[in-house]
Amino acid sequence: xxxxxxxxxxxxxxxxxxxxxxxxxxxxxxxxxxxxxxxxxxxxxxxxxxxxxxxxxxxxxxxxxxxxxxxxxxxxxxxxxxxxxxxxxxxxxxxxxxxxxxxxxxxxxxxxxxxxxxxxxxxxxxxxxxxxxxxxxxxxxxxxxxxxxxxxxxxxxxxxxxxxxxxxxxxxxxxxxxxxxxxxxxxxxxxxxxxxxxxxxxxxxxxxxxxxxxxxxxxxxxxxxxxxxxxxxxxxxxxxxxxxxxxxxxxxxxxxxxxxxxxxxxxxxxxxxxx
Amino acid sequence: xxxxxxxxxxxxxxxxxxxxxxxxxxxxxxxxxxxxxxxxxxxxxxxxxxxxxxxxxxxxxxxxxxxxxxxxxxxxxxxxxxxxxxxxxxxxxxxxxxxxxxxxxxxxxxxxxxxxxxxxxxxxxxxxxxxxxxxxxxxxxxxxxxxxxxxxxxxxxxxxxxxxxxxxxxxxxxxxxxxxxxxxxxxxxxxxxxxxxxxxxxxxxxxxxxxxxxxxxxxxxxxxxxxxxxxxxxxxxxxxxxxxxxxxxxxxxxxxxxxxxxxxxxxxxxxxxxx
Numbered sequence: 056x057x058x059x060x061x062x063x064x065x066x067x068x069x070x071x072x073x074x075x076x077x078x079x080x081x082x083x084x085x086x087x088x089x090x091x092x093x094x095x096x097x098x099x100x101x102x103x104x105x106x107x108x109x110x111x112x113x114x115x116x117x118x119x120x121x122x123x124x125x126x127x128x129x130x131x132x133x134x135x136x137x138x139x140x141x142x143x144x145x146x147x148x149x150x151x152x153x154x155x156x157x158x159x160x161x162x163x164x165x166x167x168x169x170x171x172x173x174x175x176x177x178x179x180x181x182x183x184x185x186x187x188x189x190x191x192x193x194x195x196x197x198x199x200x201x202x203x204x205x206x207x208x209x210x211x212x213x214x215x216x217x218x219x220x221x222x223x224x225x226x227x228x229x230x231x232x233x234x235x236x237x238x239x240x241x242x243x244x245x246x247x248x249x250x251x252x253x254x255x256x257x258x259x260x261x262x263x264x265x266x267x268x269x270x271x272x273x274x275x276x277x278x279x280x281x282x283x284x285x286x287x288x289x290x291x292x293x294x295x296x297x298x299x300x301x302x303x304x305x306x307x308x309x310x311x312x313x314x315x316x317x318x319x320x321x322x323x324x325x326x327x328x329x330x
Numbered sequence: 331x332x333x334x335x336x337x338x339x340x341x342x343x344x345x346x347x348x349x350x351x352x353x354x355x356x357x358x359x360x361x362x363x364x365x366x367x368x369x370x371x372x373x374x375x376x377x378x379x380x381x382x383x384x385x386x387x388x389x390x391x392x393x394x395x396x397x398x399x400x401x402x403x404x405x406x407x408x409x410x411x412x413x414x415x416x417x418x419x420x421x422x423x424x425x426x427x428x429x430x431x432x433x434x435x436x437x438x439x440x441x442x443x444x445x446x447x448x449x450x451x452x453x454x455x456x457x458x459x460x461x462x463x464x465x466x467x468x469x470x471x472x473x474x475x476x477x478x479x480x481x482x483x484x485x486x487x488x489x490x491x492x493x494x495x496x497x498x499x500x501x502x503x504x505x506x507x508x509x510x511x512x513x514x515x516x517x518x519x520x521x522x523x524x525x526x527x528x529x530x531x532x533x534x535x536x537x538x539x540x541x542x543x544x545x546x547x548x549x550x551x552x553x554x555x556x557x558x559x560x561x562x563x564x565x566x567x568x569x570x571x572x573x574x575x576x577x578x579x580x581x582x583x584x585x586x587x588x589x590x591x592x593x594x595x596x597x598x599x600x601x602x603x604x605x
Contacts, residue, residue: 194588194591197584197587197588197591198584198587198591199582200582200583200584201578201580201581201582201584201586201587202580202581202582203580203581203582204582224588226584226585226586226588227584227585228583228584231582231583231584232582232583264605265602266601266602266605267605303476303598304601304605305476305477305478306476306477306478306601307474307475307476307477307478307479307506307507308475308476308503308506308507309472309473309475309476309501309502309503309506310501310502311476311501312472312473312476312594313469313472313499313501315590315591316469316472316473316590316591316593316594317594318591319587319591319592319594319595320594320595320598323578323595323598323599324598324602326541326579326581327540327541327599327602330539330541330542330579
């Protein structure tokens with residue numbers, strides 16, 4: 056409330072700021088999303104994916120965007136979404152990007168309980184365990200989706216996958232596969248094991264080489280890949296909780312890979328093992 | 331000259347702005363780097379790598395940084411580098427990061443002629459052909475370095491690898507392996523072929539699957555991987571110039587991978603084929 060009032064105070068008179076825009080603006084922050092159980096989806100492609108894969112409540116749209124994407128506005132109306140015309144200024148207030156597209160949807164958050172995400176005999180799951188950068192969470196979700204994973208689990212202190220940067224980096228993938236969140240990271244690994252998955256944590260000091268034939272044999276079976284924090288790695292608790300610790304070989308001189316490329320290499324080694 | 335004078339004009343009186351700092355500041359821009367043949371390297375780890383892997387001319391250092399890294403200042407002096415004490419403000423003026431570390435080195439640009447980069451019977455080369463984002467060029471260089479590539483070639487309209495963001499994203503890898511730049515991208519592919527490398531361009535519409543056994547057989551031999559522009563891909567000219575067009579399979583629902591993760595998957599498929 057205080058913050059909303061303060062931001063009102065800094066604005067030029069004449070800004071359209073209906074109560075609905077003001078309410079939606081709170082979803083730009085994690086606390087607002089957690090309270091409302093809703094998040095924002097921005098831009099034509101993401102809104103299209105949201106209409107297909109999420110519960111959309113409202114669609115804020117500028118006149119320009121409505122003229123450019125009449126099929127999207129029509130699809131929203133067909134699905135019973137409340138379409139709300141807004142000024143460019145109001146659309147910009149709901150946007151985190153430099154060039155707002157004038158289309159912002161309010162959707163129910165996507166995450167389901169861990170047990171639901173792991174229902175139906177999954178054979179390939181990605182676990183983000185303490186990933187701090189929203190771009191990385193979005194990119195790992197995109198790669199997991201591309202690689203055919205059954206679910207993405209966000210464990211421990213991992214950033215909110217409904218963060219705007221995470222949603223944008225996922226380029227729609229957050230709508231494609233089940234997402235679940237649970238702060239108890241070892242508990243999430245236990246749930247994976249109970250679902251029949253072998254848990255593999257990616258770590259530079261892992262005892263098992265990613266390209267060892269015995270690792271390829273493991274990857275052909277049901278597995279959950281676990282990726283830890285960008286700076287500190289998975290940490291001793293998760294290292295101990297996982298069935299195997301797997302290292303990506305580094306034949307060259309670099310010390311390491313960054314988190315997103317390391318996850319891509321591990322997730323696609325799984326695709327290769329099943330090809 | 332005009333720009334430099336203008337930026338002087340916007341600064342608070344009392345800023346230390348020696349002629350050497352002013353000259354180094356021009357290296358923050360591509361035109362300045364191209365004119366001087368030098369670039370800036372910021373931060374303790376990168377400066378350490380530069381002292382080992384590049385021709386360093388000057389090291390700007392704040393008192394705080396000198397007290398924190400006496401071994402680096404000593405190593406610079408041992409190598410005949412001119413060590414220049416600067417104020418925090420001058421160090422910040424040479425920095426592109428939010429929290430400047432107070433250590434900035436001026437080095438000769440790293441790139442060598444394509445023929446030099448391909449000397450010595452290379453078996454594994456990465457070609458960035460039209461990559462626009464400096465973070466991506468740095469990340470691809472880092473992955474190529476990790477994967478044991480012999481060189482990174484920057485072809486066509488690829489961004490300058492001496493850009494500060496590229497250098498930071500490479501986390502030192504720009505100093506580890508030969509870099510070469512040439513605007514003639516098909517010519518670079520021809521040079522690769524003349525060096526005995528089979529040229530593979532990564533493309534979603536490639537006729538060859540990355541995990542087909544015949545591709546693995548190719549990857550076990552000498553190859554140059556070619557990665558095109560983030561938005562537009564490699565383009566028809568490069569597609570035609572390459573020996574093979576290789577697609578990363580997408581068993582899931584994502585439309586594509588981003589450039590850095592796609593390059594990581596391709597470069598590490600090469601590591602796997604040689605394991």
